[in-house]
Amino acid sequence: MNSARTPFLFGAVVGSGLTAKAADSAGANYLLALNAGRFRVQGASSLTSFLPVRPANDWVMEFAERELLGRCTAPIYAGYSVSDPQIDLDDLIEKTVALGFAGICNFPSVSLIDGRLGALMESEGLGFSREVDLAERATAAGLKTFAYVQTNKQARRMVDAGAGAICVNVGFTSGATGVSTHLTLEAAAARIDRVLDGVPSDIDKLCHGGPITSPEDALTVMRMCSVQGLVAGSTLDKIPLENTLSEVTKGFTAIPNLARRSRRDERGNEALIGGSSVMQQIKEELDALAHDDLPILITGETGTGKSLAASRVHAMGPKAHRKSVVVDCPAVTELDGDVYLLGLGAGARAGSASQRGALEQAADSTLILEDVAALSLGHQGKLLKFVDEGLVQRIGEHSTRAISARVVSTAMSEDVLLAENGLFRHDLYYRLSGHVIELPPLRDRIDDIADLISHFGRKLQGGEEPVFTNAALRVLFEHSWPGNLRELRNAVSRAVRISQGKTIGLKEVEFLNRNRKPEEVPAAIVTASQKPGEVQSERDWIASALARNGFRRAQTAQDLGMTTRTLYNKIKRYGLQE
Amino acid sequence: MQIFCTQVASGGRNKFNKYQCVRLACRGHNSQDVRNIRNLLPIVGIFFLYCGMTQIRMTGHASSRAESASVLYCPSLVGLTAVQADLAIVMPRLDHNRKLRETPCQGRWAAILACDPFGSEAALFRDLASLGYTGLANWPSTILLDGETRQAMSTIPATPEHEYAALARAQDAGWDTLAFFRSLDQAREALSAGLRQLVLHPGLLDADSNANSAMITAALNRLCHAVRTEMPGVEIRLFSSDWHDRFVAADDLSVDGIVRLETGL
Numbered sequence: 001m002n003s004a005r006t007p008f009l010f011g012a013v014v015g016s017g018l019t020a021k022a023a024d025s026a027g028a029n030y031l032l033a034l035n036a037g038r039f040r041v042q043g044a045s046s047l048t049s050f051l052p053v054r055p056a057n058d059w060v061m062e063f064a065e066r067e068l069l070g071r072c073t074a075p076i077y078a079g080y081s082v083s084d085p086q087i088d089l090d091d092l093i094e095k096t097v098a099l100g101f102a103g104i105c106n107f108p109s110v111s112l113i114d115g116r117l118g119a120l121m122e123s124e125g126l127g128f129s130r131e132v133d134l135a136e137r138a139t140a141a142g143l144k145t146f147a148y149v150q151t152n153k154q155a156r157r158m159v160d161a162g163a164g165a166i167c168v169n170v171g172f173t174s175g176a177t178g179v180s181t182h183l184t185l186e187a188a189a190a191r192i193d194r195v196l197d198g199v200p201s202d203i204d205k206l207c208h209g210g211p212i213t214s215p216e217d218a219l220t221v222m223r224m225c226s227v228q229g230l231v232a233g234s235t236l237d238k239i240p241l242e243n244t245l246s247e248v249t250k251g252f253t254a255i256p257n258l259a260r261r262s263r264r265d266e267r268g269n270e271a272l273i274g275g276s277s278v279m280q281q282i283k284e285e286l287d288a289l290a291h292d293d294l295p296i297l298i299t300g301e302t303g304t305g306k307s308l309a310a311s312r313v314h315a316m317g318p319k320a321h322r323k324s325v326v327v328d329c330p331a332v333t334e335l336d337g338d339v340y341l342l343g344l345g346a347g348a349r350a351g352s353a354s355q356r357g358a359l360e361q362a363a364d365s366t367l368i369l370e371d372v373a374a375l376s377l378g379h380q381g382k383l384l385k386f387v388d389e390g391l392v393q394r395i396g397e398h399s400t401r402a403i404s405a406r407v408v409s410t411a412m413s414e415d416v417l418l419a420e421n422g423l424f425r426h427d428l429y430y431r432l433s434g435h436v437i438e439l440p441p442l443r444d445r446i447d448d449i450a451d452l453i454s455h456f457g458r459k460l461q462g463g464e465e466p467v468f469t470n471a472a473l474r475v476l477f478e479h480s481w482p483g484n485l486r487e488l489r490n491a492v493s494r495a496v497r498i499s500q501g502k503t504i505g506l507k508e509v510e511f512l513n514r515n516r517k518p519e520e521v522p523a524a525i526v527t528a529s530q531k532p533g534e535v536q537s538e539r540d541w542i543a544s545a546l547a548r549n550g551f552r553r554a555q556t557a558q559d560l561g562m563t564t565r566t567l568y569n570k571i572k573r574y575g576l577q578e
Numbered sequence: 579m580q581i582f583c584t585q586v587a588s589g590g591r592n593k594f595n596k597y598q599c600v601r602l603a604c605r606g607h608n609s610q611d612v613r614n615i616r617n618l619l620p621i622v623g624i625f626f627l628y629c630g631m632t633q634i635r636m637t638g639h640a641s642s643r644a645e646s647a648s649v650l651y652c653p654s655l656v657g658l659t660a661v662q663a664d665l666a667i668v669m670p671r672l673d674h675n676r677k678l679r680e681t682p683c684q685g686r687w688a689a690i691l692a693c694d695p696f697g698s699e700a701a702l703f704r705d706l707a708s709l710g711y712t713g714l715a716n717w718p719s720t721i722l723l724d725g726e727t728r729q730a731m732s733t734i735p736a737t738p739e740h741e742y743a744a745l746a747r748a749q750d751a752g753w754d755t756l757a758f759f760r761s762l763d764q765a766r767e768a769l770s771a772g773l774r775q776l777v778l779h780p781g782l783l784d785a786d787s788n789a790n791s792a793m794i795t796a797a798l799n800r801l802c803h804a805v806r807t808e809m810p811g812v813e814i815r816l817f818s819s820d821w822h823d824r825f826v827a828a829d830d831l832s833v834d835g836i837v838r839l840e841t842g843l
Contacts, residue, residue, distance in 0.1 A: 035670065044695045045734050049670060052654050052718055053694050056670035084671040088655045113668055115725035116782045123784060124662055172730040 008222070009204055009229025011146070011167065013037040013046075013235055017067030019237050024072040029204075030146060030165065031072055032231065033064040034079035034107050040238045047172065049081075056081040057092060065099055067324040075102030077146045081132050083110055083126045088089060089134050093141045103144030103164070106131040111150045128154055129240050138297075148208070152195050159199055166203055168195045168227065170210030173234050183210050185217055189224035196226055206231050210367065233237035247506055249472030272305070272312060273455050274448025278440050285437060290316035295387065295407040295432050297372075299414055301440030302541070303484030306410035307370055309439060313408050314366035322365035325405075327358050330374035330569035337379050338395055348396020359383075359392045362405035369409040372574065373416045373424055374569060380425045387431045407432065442481040442488060449476055452485065456492040469505045479512050482541040483560060491558070542570055632835035634756075634815070636689070636717075638679045639840075649685025650756070650837060653677035654718050660821035660841050662780055667718035668727075674718065675702055683710035687756065689717040692744040693736035699744060703751060713754035715777065715837075716741040721760045722782060736765045739771075746771040756837070758817065765805045769812065777837050778802065779817045783825050795827040802832050 011030035012023035015037025024031060035056045036046035049056065057080050068076050079102045080092060096104055110127040121127040135145040139162030146165045147158035155166050170188045183191070188210050196205050208231035212218055218230040272283050289296055290313050298306045307326070314324040319425065332340060343357030359367060371377075375383065386392055387407055391400040409432045411417055417429040442449070453476060457466035468476075472495070481487055495508040545556050557567040570576075634648050638655025654666040654674045674691040679702065688711040696747065706714070720728070720736045731737070738759070745755040749772060757768040758777045768776055780798055802814050816828055819839035828836065 047730055047734055047736075048695055050668045050731075051693065051734075051736065052666060052669055052672055052691060053696060054670065055672050081670050082658075083665070083669050085659075085662060086671070108670060110668075113727050115723070115727060116669060117665065117722055117724065117727065120661065120782055120784065121665055121668070124659075124665070126662070126665070171726065319639070521825040 007228075008439045009165075009206055011165075011206055011208075011231035013231060013233035014068065015041045015237070015381065015564045017064070017071065020068045020072050020076075023236065024074050027073050029229070030231070031068065031074045031076045032107070032146060033060050033068055033076055033080055033101075034105065034233070035059055035081075036079070036108065036233060037237070038063055040234060045347055046234055046238075048112070056088070061095060061099060064101070069100050075103040075144065077101060077103045077144070079105045079107040080134065081108050082106070082130045083121060085124075085126055089130075089137050092134070093137045097141060101143065102139045103146060104134060105146040106134065106148050108167070109148045111148065111154060111173070123435055127527070128157075132157050132161045135163055138162070149195060152197055153201050155195050159203060164203060165206060165565050166196065166199055166307065167206040167208050167231055169208050170212065173209045173213060181373075185211055185220050186224065188212060189221045189227075191222065192227050193225040199329075204228060208233070243506075247469070247471040251474070253474060254305065272309065274445060274451050276445040276447040279448060282437060282439065286312055287316050289313060289435055289437075291318060292435075293406060294434035295409070297414070297417075297429075297433040297436045298408065298410045298439060299412065299436065301412065301482075301484055303486030304439040304441055305485050306439060307368070309437070310366075310368045310370075310408040310410055314368070314406070317366070317406065319365050319406060324366040324368055325358050325362040326368045326370060328566070329369055329371045330573075331565055332375060332379060334376055334378070337376065338382065341379060341382060342392055343394040345394045345397035348394070354394070357392065357394065359386050359405070360394075360401060360403055364405070365405045366406040366408055369407065369432075371411065372409040373411045374573065375424075377423070377425065380428050384428045384431065385424065387428070409433075442484045446477050449473075449488070452488055453492050455490050457496060460493055460496050461501075466492075466499070467503045468495075469503060471506050472504050472509045473511045475506065475512055486560070486562070542567070542574065543576055546571075546576065589774055595647070596760045608758050624706060634687060634813070634835070634837045635685075636817075636837050637684070637840040637842055642682075647686045650687035650689055650713075650715055650717075650771055651678070651681070651684035652689035652715075652717050653681065654689075654691070655839070655841070656843065660819040660839055661784075663819075663841065664722055667720060667722065679705045679709070686711065686754075687713040687715055689715045690744075691718055692716045692741035693720060693731075693734060695734055699747065703753070704750060707753075713756065715746045715756035716745055719758045719779075721758055721764055721779060739767050742768045742771040742773060745773055749773065756815070762801055763805050765801070766808065769805070769809045774809070775815070776805065777815045777817050777841075778833065780822055783822065791825050791827060794825055795830050798826065799831055806832075811821050 003407040009029045010027070011032055012019070012028040013032045013034050013036060014020040014023060015034065019037065020031055034049065035054060036049040040046050040061065057078075059082070060078050064076060064078060064346045078096050078099075082089065082092075092255075093104075109131060110121045111131075113121060115443065118127070122129070131147075135147060135158055138145050144165075145158065145161065145163040146167065147155075147161075148167050149155045149158055149162040150169055154554040155168070158166060170183060170190070170191060188207070192207050199205060205227050207221065207227045208228045212221055212230060213235050221227060222229075272279060272286070286309060296310075296313060298309050300306050311324065314320060327341070339355065339357065341357045341359055343360050344352055344355040346352070369383075386403070390402055390404060392403050393400045414429075414433070414436060417424045417433075418426065450473065453468065453473075454465055458464065459468070476488075476491070479491075483490075491509070491512060494511065496502045498508045542556075542560065545560050546553075553567055553571070554564050557564040560567065562570075632648075634650050635646070636650040636652055638652050639711055640651070640653070640659070653672065653832070654669070655663050658666060671728060675694050675697060678688055678690065688706050688709075690706075703714075716738075719738070719741060721741075723731055723736075723737050728737075742757055745757055746769075748803040749755045754775070755773055756775050756777050757773040758779050759768055760779045766777060768807045778798060778801065779792060783794070798816075805814060807810060813834045815836045815837050816826070816831055816833040817839065818826065818828055819841065822828075822839075
């Protein structure tokens with residue numbers, strides 16, 4: 001085969017008629033019938049090719065004769081192991097010719113076995129020298145040789161033995177096979193060049209394995225070294241086949257979730273979108289409470305839509321004609337929080353005019369206290385007076401003003417407010433929690449995910465609903481969503497952006513799998529009490545995001561879909577800055 | 579010859595192994611006498627069965643003779659020398675477990691390829707039991723793999739740990755087991771899997787090992803001692819052969835028995 005005629009050489013390791021025909025029709029230059037390929041199509045690792053699990057040579061001849069030979073246009077090479085001292089090489093060559101193979105290939109090659117075992121194989125005369133011997137006999141019999149090598153010396157010996165193609169084996173294929181390699185593509189290219197140094201130009205030069213696991217990797221390596229092509233094994237069949245099977249299967253298994261999808265009630269606010277029974281119940285509860293005057297405490301993990309639920313209470317109630325007042329409690333600082341909450345009397349501070357505080361502004365409306373647990377004890381005391389007696393006293397004034405306002409508070413959980421650490425006044429808790437509604441985390445209502453992503457997608461695309469493959473939806477269903485609706489909204493936004501208007505498949509939601517790698521959370525901020533498999537807390541979720549974003553707060557806040565200030569407060573609250 | 583027999587009998591009373599018997603027999607004799615006595619080792623082996631020590635004969639040759647209780651049958655070994663026997667794990671020359679199942683029972687013990695990714699373990703155990711085997715050992719074994727090969731093979735998974743787990747399951751199912759090991763770490767893995775009959779492999783030896791015979795023996799003794807310290811009562815046998823006899827002074831090792839490789843070459 002001449003490289004001038006063929007700018008890129010492709011060798012396909014085949015283990016079945018199916019793979020061989022597909023590779024042949026796609027233009028493969030070499031078809032290598034290897035026991036490794038056969039093992040892969042049977043669901044085992046190609047590394048099994050070294051084990052005494054099948055008689056390698058007989059097996060290759062058997063499946064090649066039955067499924068490959070005479071059925072493909074590309075030359076077919078038989079992969080042989082000659083480590084067995086009882087093999088008669090001449091007999092092997094004779095059978096190869098008789099069956100109609102174009103040539104032989106030294107695989108599984110002993111050169112891949114390192115350490116003392118490999119050295120012992122060589123010293124016993126069962127190593128690479130015996131493979132060279134096979135190549136010489138093949139050449140003498142008119143067969144071609146496709147030679148796997150690992151060193152320059154091996155390459156030269158195989159050229160001397162008459163090999164027409166030299167393939168640098170860069171090691172066992174890494175990536176999805178589970179094998180790890182220390183080689184980068186650059187290092188692999190450098191090694192390939194060293195091995196191929198001095199190999200004549202009329203010999204085809206290919207490479208296989210190591211970190212080269214995709215056509216893109218092959219292109220990168222080819223640009224960096226003198227190799228002309230690639231041999232693909234697990235990257236040709238196992239990995240793509242497994243991915244395809246996985247995608248198709250997930251497409252089918254997503255059907256139960258999709259079948260339950262409901263278009264009901266999509267006009268409501270997004271926190272309450274979904275037809276799951278738990279959300280239906282909560283919606284009914286909120287709507288019933290909207291016309292009541294009881295203080296409401298809404299709890300739930302971060303991103304479950306507590307603020308939106310609070311807004312719904314206001315919007316559905318009799319005071320909806322007035323604007324609600326929202327107090328972001330983590331943002332209420334010790335320094336100016338009093339003025340912000342209570343307001344300022346005229347002349348209370350040098351040259352200051354009178355000013356209404358947030359509590360006063362909520363008169364005849366609804367006061368929504370977001371993340372109320374973040375209020376300082378001092379501010380809690382002032383709020384207690386307001387909630388208890390409906391009185392507000394501006395800073396610098398001696399008189400109080402009676403204010404009537406509905407109070408709706410939100411918090412991560414009741415436990416935070418009832419903790420015995422003295423950070424939250426229990427008397428205030430009892431006044432704020434006239435009725436408690438707990439919003440479920442998204443992972444507990446996956447039936448609603450399809451409706452939610454449809455809603456978010458339409459908002460992002462001006463009313464046009466993005467199309468998700470079933471497999472991509474399945475990934476969304478399986479994700480644990482520690483950031484709940486906020487995380488889902490960001491994920492949909494990211495997937496829509498990546499897809500550029502096309503169908504959203506597995507690739508577009510792959511970042512969700514990457515993000516949930518536990519090792520990304522630094523050990524220093526993993527709590528000792530966290531048990532394996534335990535649902536991730538907000539603290540862990542934030543810690544993980546910080547680590548993922550190189551501890552850059554602005555970037556982390558953007559990633560988590562919250563303001564930098566909110567993130568900073570949460571970092572402080574959870575002690576993550578230490 | 580008269581002295582030799584006397585010493586063997588004496589060894590029997592004192593529960594010496596056969597090598598210790600030979601060493602005793604050799605005392606005070608010249609080198610020619612020693613060679614003569616060593617040539618009688620197979621005969622000594624017969625005595626050996628009666629002196630409280632156990633010897634298991636490991637072979638790849640299937641025989642039509644009546645099965646022997648002391649045989650460990652390992653089809654991967656056929657046609658290999660003692661040195662090449664260590665390479666059997668990376669020689670794709672047969673379907674080891676299938677050969678075991680298709681051959682009549684050769685003795686009490688069957689050596690299985692415990693890391694075979696194909697087939698049902700339960701079916702393998704059932705077939706071997708129906709053939710008449712009552713004991714299993716892990717050979718060919720991954721205990722000798724090192725470097726990148728070991729790391730790569732672990733993804734199959736083909737590791738000593740995996741082999742010991744298979745033996746442990748066999749043990750739970752009522753089988754006797756022999757666990758080959760080469761290092762303290764591997765011994766610990768085997769012990770933690772609940773295995774108590776171990777076979778110490780002396781490691782990959784080559785011609786250069788001859789000069790270090792004393793060191794090898796000392797190291798193996800140390801290893802035996804460490805294993806016994808960690809698990810009193812554990813039975814340790816030595817994997818040996820004519821080839822290994824050249825390097826390992828087995829008579830100086832505190833082992834409970836021998837698994838002796840018969841190559842037939």
